[in-house]
Amino acid sequence: MNRPLGVTLLAILHVLQAILALIIGLVLVALGTYLIPFLVRMPRFARHPGLLGVIGGIAIGMALLYLLLSYGLWTGKSWAWTISLILAGLGIIISLVGLIARGAVGAIIALILNAVIIYYLTRINVKAYFGKAQPLTYPSISQPNQQPPPMNNSDTPRFCANCGAPAAMGVKFCSYCGSKLA
Numbered sequence: 001m002n003r004p005l006g007v008t009l010l011a012i013l014h015v016l017q018a019i020l021a022l023i024i025g026l027v028l029v030a031l032g033t034y035l036i037p038f039l040v041r042m043p044r045f046a047r048h049p050g051l052l053g054v055i056g057g058i059a060i061g062m063a064l065l066y067l068l069l070s071y072g073l074w075t076g077k078s079w080a081w082t083i084s085l086i087l088a089g090l091g092i093i094i095s096l097v098g099l100i101a102r103g104a105v106g107a108i109i110a111l112i113l114n115a116v117i118i119y120y121l122t123r124i125n126v127k128a129y130f131g132k133a134q135p136l137t138y139p140s141i142s143q144p145n146q147q148p149p150p151m152n153n154s155d156t157p158r159f160c161a162n163c164g165a166p167a168a169m170g171v172k173f174c175s176y177c178g179s180k181l182a
Contacts, residue, residue, distance in 0.1 A: 001076075001128060001129050001135060002129075003074070003076065003129060004125060004126050004129055006120045006126065007073055007074075007076075007126060007129060008074070010073055010084065010117065010120075011070045011071075011073040011074040012070075014066045014067075014069050014070035014073065015066070015067065015070045017063075017066045018062075018063040018064070018066035018067045018070065019063070020063075021059045021060070021062045021063035021066060022059070022060060022063035024056070024059045025056045025057065025058070025059030025060035025061075025062075025063060026056065026060065027056070028052045028053065028055055028056025028059060029053050029056035029057060029060070030056075032050070032051075032052030032053045032055075032056060069083055069084065069087075076129050076130055076131070077130070078130045078131050078132060080130070081121060081126075081127070081130035081132060084117065084121055085118060085121055085122075088114040088115075088117040088118045088121070089114075089118065091110060091111075091113075091114035091117075092111055092114045092115060092118075094110075095107045095108070095110040095111035095114060096111065098110075099111065158181065160174035160176065160177060160179055160181060161179070161181075161182060162174065162177050162179035163176050163177040163179070165177070167181050
């Protein structure tokens, strides 16, 4: 089955997130102690100079996880579908908290994007790509004018030859006009 376009875009998005997280992580690990004087509004970093390195290490770990998730989406692994749904659900929760706490426009955008991701991942063709559903099948155009299979005599509907009323099987006379049925 071909990879849906939205899955390709989602995989590419995760690669871009991985690149950004890797750059941030490497900068924080390599230059963390040199950046502390620039963070005068955050005294916590001044008291704990290694904290930026720890945050950088976490960012590098997240970058590796995003790369792994991107690979899973690209190749149609079912675990990638599940993890993507979980991350989008968590994103909605975090966006709602951010919206309530700060009322930020970014939280609204993130909320909408995560809702769209959940909607898209639950489409039947996308679920089928990940092996979570049967793909939709459509009638073949290569064989038009196929005749339906013949019905048995017992399945053929009966009608009165005199009045045209429907007649039940096994009945010898019409229930409407009383004529004998053939």
